[in-house]
Amino acid sequence: MIINTTILSWVTFIYFGSAIFYIFKMVTGKEFWGSLASIIAFIGLIAQTVGLILRWFESYKMGIGHAPLSNLYESLIFFSWTIVLLYLIIEWRIKSRNLGAFVVPFAFFSMAFASFSPNVNARIQPLIPALQSNWLISHVITCFFGYAALTIACGLGFMYLLKGLEKGERPRLFFRLLPGREIVDELTYQSVVIGFIFLTLGIITGSVWAYSAWGSYWSWDPKETWSLITWFIYAAMLHSRFVRGWRGKRMAIMSIIGFTSVLFTYFGVNYLPGLHSYF
Amino acid sequence: MKKTFFSFLSSLKLTIILLIIIAVASIVGTIIPQQYEGGESFQHLSPGLVKVFNSLQLFDMYHSVWFIILMGLLSLNLIVCSLNRLPASWKLFSTIPSPDRRKPFEHLPPESVILIEKDRNEVINSVENRLRRKYKKIRRKDADSITFFYGEKGAYSNFGVYIIHLSILIIITGATIGSLLGFGAFVNIPEGESTNTVHLGRQKGVKKLDFTVRCDKFSISFYDNGMPKEYRSNLSFLKDNNVILQGPLLVNHPITFNGIRFYQASYGTTPGGLAYITVNRENTEETTLKVKQKDSFYLKEKNATVNIVKIEKNFMSMGPAVLLHIQNPEGTVRIWVFKRIEQMRDRIPDLIKKVPTFNPGRYKPYYFELNRIESNYYTGLQLSQDPGVVIVAIGSFFVILGLSITFFSSHKRLWVRVDDQEGKSRISVGATSNKDPVGLKRETEYLLRHFSSMG
Numbered sequence: 001m002i003i004n005t006t007i008l009s010w011v012t013f014i015y016f017g018s019a020i021f022y023i024f025k026m027v028t029g030k031e032f033w034g035s036l037a038s039i040i041a042f043i044g045l046i047a048q049t050v051g052l053i054l055r056w057f058e059s060y061k062m063g064i065g066h067a068p069l070s071n072l073y074e075s076l077i078f079f080s081w082t083i084v085l086l087y088l089i090i091e092w093r094i095k096s097r098n099l100g101a102f103v104v105p106f107a108f109f110s111m112a113f114a115s116f117s118p119n120v121n122a123r124i125q126p127l128i129p130a131l132q133s134n135w136l137i138s139h140v141i142t143c144f145f146g147y148a149a150l151t152i153a154c155g156l157g158f159m160y161l162l163k164g165l166e167k168g169e170r171p172r173l174f175f176r177l178l179p180g181r182e183i184v185d186e187l188t189y190q191s192v193v194i195g196f197i198f199l200t201l202g203i204i205t206g207s208v209w210a211y212s213a214w215g216s217y218w219s220w221d222p223k224e225t226w227s228l229i230t231w232f233i234y235a236a237m238l239h240s241r242f243v244r245g246w247r248g249k250r251m252a253i254m255s256i257i258g259f260t261s262v263l264f265t266y267f268g269v270n271y272l273p274g275l276h277s278y279f
Numbered sequence: 280m281k282k283t284f285f286s287f288l289s290s291l292k293l294t295i296i297l298l299i300i301i302a303v304a305s306i307v308g309t310i311i312p313q314q315y316e317g318g319e320s321f322q323h324l325s326p327g328l329v330k331v332f333n334s335l336q337l338f339d340m341y342h343s344v345w346f347i348i349l350m351g352l353l354s355l356n357l358i359v360c361s362l363n364r365l366p367a368s369w370k371l372f373s374t375i376p377s378p379d380r381r382k383p384f385e386h387l388p389p390e391s392v393i394l395i396e397k398d399r400n401e402v403i404n405s406v407e408n409r410l411r412r413k414y415k416k417i418r419r420k421d422a423d424s425i426t427f428f429y430g431e432k433g434a435y436s437n438f439g440v441y442i443i444h445l446s447i448l449i450i451i452t453g454a455t456i457g458s459l460l461g462f463g464a465f466v467n468i469p470e471g472e473s474t475n476t477v478h479l480g481r482q483k484g485v486k487k488l489d490f491t492v493r494c495d496k497f498s499i500s501f502y503d504n505g506m507p508k509e510y511r512s513n514l515s516f517l518k519d520n521n522v523i524l525q526g527p528l529l530v531n532h533p534i535t536f537n538g539i540r541f542y543q544a545s546y547g548t549t550p551g552g553l554a555y556i557t558v559n560r561e562n563t564e565e566t567t568l569k570v571k572q573k574d575s576f577y578l579k580e581k582n583a584t585v586n587i588v589k590i591e592k593n594f595m596s597m598g599p600a601v602l603l604h605i606q607n608p609e610g611t612v613r614i615w616v617f618k619r620i621e622q623m624r625d626r627i628p629d630l631i632k633k634v635p636t637f638n639p640g641r642y643k644p645y646y647f648e649l650n651r652i653e654s655n656y657y658t659g660l661q662l663s664q665d666p667g668v669v670i671v672a673i674g675s676f677f678v679i680l681g682l683s684i685t686f687f688s689s690h691k692r693l694w695v696r697v698d699d700q701e702g703k704s705r706i707s708v709g710a711t712s713n714k715d716p717v718g719l720k721r722e723t724e725y726l727l728r729h730f731s732s733m734g
Contacts, residue, residue: 064502126502129510129530129543186717193686200682204675213531215542215661216463217671218454220341222309229302236298242440243291269309 004058005115005122007051008077012111014044015080019108022100026178034097038088041104045084052077055124064126069140073122076114078140079266080107082148090152094187096179102155135209142205146198147262150234153191154259157252160184164249185248188255189241196234203227226265233258289359297353304349308340342458342481354451361444368437371690371713378420378427383694383709391723393731394703399426402704403697405733409726414693428695436688436713442681449674457667462486468494469549469571469657473517477662490537491517495525497546497656510543512658528660538664545659551590554601555650556616570601571655578645583607592652597623599652605642614641618649689715691722706730 021037024030055068068074087103114120127136159178166175178184206224207217218224237254240246287293311332336343395402403426411417414430421427463480473493476485495513502508509529516524516536528534534541551572558566558578568576575586586604594600599618604611613636617623620639624630631638640646689712696707708727712719 126504126506126508128507133531197679197682197686200678204679207671207675211668212533213542215533215540215544215663216665217668220305220308220313225305225309229305232298232302236295239291239294 002058002124004051004055007047007054008111009115011044011048011051011080012108012115014040014047015084015104015108015111018044019101019104022097022104026098026101031097034100037100037104038091038097041084041088041100045081045088048077048081048084052081059124062124064124066127066131067137067140068124069137070127070131071121071125073114073120075140075144076110076120079144079147080110080114082144083107083110083151086145086148086152090187090191094179094183098178099152099155099159099187102159103152106151106155130213133209133213135205135212139202139205139209142198143202146195146202147266149191149195149198150255150259150262153188153195153255156184156188156191157255157259160188160248160252161256181248185251188251192234192237192255192258196231196238199227199231199234203231222269223265226261226269230258230261230265233261285359288356289363291360293356294353294360297349297356301346301349301353304340304346307337311337311340313339313341339481350451354448357444357448361441365441368441372434372437375416375418375431376429376692378418378429378694379422379425380694383711384696384707387707387709391709391727392705392707393727394700394705395731395733396703397733399424399697399699399704402706402730402733406695406697406706406730409729410693410695413726425696425698428697429693430695431690431692433688433690436684436690439681439684439686439688442677442684444681446674446677446681449677450671453667453670453672453674455667456670457665461663461665461667464662465544465660466492466662467545467547467657467659468492469655470494470497473515477660488537488539489518490523492541492660493517494658497658499546499656510546512543512546512660514541514658528658540663542661542663543658544661547657547659548654549657551652551655552592553653553655554587554590554599555653556601557648557650559646559648561644561646567650578605581607581642583642590652599649601649601652603647612642614639614647616647616649618651689713689718691719693723693726 018037018041021033021040025032025034025037052068055074056065059065059068069078083103084107087100087107091097091100114122160181163175163178163181163184203224206227210219210224211217233254237251237258240254241251332338336345340346406428407417407419410428410430414432415434416429416431418429419426462482464477464486465480466474466477468474471494473491475488475491477488478484479486493515495515497510497512499510500508512528514526514528514534515522524534524536526534528541528543530543533543549571554570556568556570558568560580570576570587570590572587572590575584577584584606586606587601588604589602591600591602594615594617597617597619601616603614603616605614615637616639617637620637623637627633635641639648691710691712694709696705696709698705698707706727708723708730710719710723
């Protein structure tokens with residue numbers, strides 16, 4: 001095994017540990033577990049960054065140098081990297097560690113899928129002609145930052161719904177430790193906005209690329225179509241908030257529905273015939 | 280009646296319904312194979328179902344009449360909604376509320392009111408200076424012992440959403456122009472050949488170009504692990520037999536000629552390929568010819584035409600072979616010319632007697648030899664002309680601009696009241712914002728900190 005894949009498969013375990021400690025923190029309410037989880041997540045992020053950079057170097061050593069963003073394995077790694085990066089920024093800004101239990105598991109699942117699924121090839125492969133484009137990096141980066149922000153919105157949606165289960169005058173400690181509903185709602189909205197803007201940028205950079213590679217900026221390829229469907233869902237969500245004033249539970253449910261569409265855009269489309277066959 | 284129809288057109292409900300229908304239809308479109316993806320995929324459907332799908336235009340759904348109507352309705356809805364809400368936004372943008380409104384100062388949190396031990400006039404001056412530096416449309420109103428100020432910033436943020444809607448309409452317009460005035464086409468050109476006729480994609484039929492494209496060479500290169508590295512077509516573009524433009528066409532590097540963009544889309548080998556045949560006349564004359572299937576050449580002495588009927592890489596497991604039909608006034612002679620005829624004869628000595636068509640010397644006084652067979656590539660080119668692209672690009676740019684304005688700016692309105700309280704000057708700050716309450720809070724806190732520092 002090459003060094004970068006070894007590092008990256010270790011990162012899977014690091015994120016697993018971090019996710020477990022975030023859950024400990026949420027259940028027990030002890031800040032100790034939260035700090036531990038944050039530190040571990042941060043170490044994981046640094047190790048993952050090093051792994052990605054090493055992978056980049058190794059590809060150059062092999063004479064087929066390209067950014068590590070070119071197949072399913074690399075996209076899954078990058079996906080979890082963006083999730084943890086965005087999450088840690090949010091944690092640092094809101095000074096609360098409760099969200100980790102809802103977000104870091106996604107990063108772990110993505111890493112685990114990349115590292116252990118027999119269908120995911122971890123080898124560094126050269127770029128086929130269709131991927132030899134300067135648009136590869138900007139397209140993949142914008143798409144995955146969008147996916148990551150929408151993943152965080154989904155985690156917040158789950159958190160909001162869980163919060164909705166609390167009953168009575170004096171709810172259990174567990175519920176009291178979760179942030180207030182307005183804060184969760186506002187954070188969901190902000191994450192969706194960031195995700196929506198990056199998704200838009202991802203669609204536009206993809207169109208520009210398609211215009212120089214496939215002969216048309218829009219071909220109704222399944223991935224294109226599903227990205228548009230996802231865009232519609234989040235556009236509808238933002239409109240119902242601005243125009244109808246929808247808040248809270250409805251937003252939480254919509255952020256989860258939107259995320260299933262994101263997942264289908266990312267994975268499900270691979271089972272349909274189309275041009276995006278390399279991801 | 281008219282009014283209810285208009286309000287239906289401008290309702291968010293219609294938007295949501297349309298978005299859901301378009302989304303569901305698009306999902307169907309990704310499941311049912313679309314025509315241009317190649318027809319063989321709907322063979323497993325029953326003929327009845329194919330008929331139903333055909334009448335609903337489901338095999339070319341994204342260009343079907345009903346899908347276009349849906350898109351048209353969505354655009355109409357977008358226009359009506361935007362026009363409906365525009366006057367209110369314009370009012371928010373242009374009107375300046377009076378500085379001495381009471382409402383902004385109701386229910387002010389205690390931290391929004393500060394007391395300063397300084398002369399009121401001095402305080403008023405410094406408040407006004409600060410506001411003028413940081414805010415726009417400053418209004419001042421002096422009452423007996425109270426002075427009011429109004430200021431705002433980011434009024435343009437009310438228009439962000441209209442920029443987005445307008446740019447989506449621009450994109451739809453560009454796409455419509457492209458599909459009405461542009462075309463997409465494809466053509467396969469074997470190496471060494473040229474053409475000026477291409478097959479239209481959606482519109483069907485053929486199109487004649489007013490120039491000729493020649494494929495001089497097609498080549499593929501591979502990485503060490505066997506993955507394709509590069510597809511390259513060397514193309515020449517000719518007008519009146521003069522080469523105007525020449526260049527390599529690669530994936531991701533289209534060539535534009537005469538306003539038409541050429542893309543490297545696919546490749547393949549022509550049936551048979553290229554055969555190198557040596558024609559030997561009683562060991563005195565020898566010529567080697569490079570031929571393709573359906574080619575023919577002439578044998579002057581016998582007034583005969585040799586037609587290359589078939590080129591087989593491995594005919595009946597006996598290796599490369601070429602089928603010739605030699606036509607002369609007396610009739611047609613068929614010969615299969617094998618590359619490995621010697622080995623075949625060694626194994627079956629009376630082969631030629633048994634199967635006369637396998638005799639390379641059957642047509643006397645000639646003797647045919649097959650030297651080798653090579654693959655003959657054709658390049659698959661995609662062509663497109665789309666006058667709407669520039670419009671779509673402009674629209675996309677403004678979508679991003681509109682999104683940035685909508686989500687990263689807010690219309691902040693600020694009311695400041697300065698009055699006396701127990702010999703001190705009191706400053707109260709009330710503020711509203713169309714979005715971004717967090718940013719607004721940060722801003723008023725900053726302003727109050729500045730005011731209190733002058734005391």
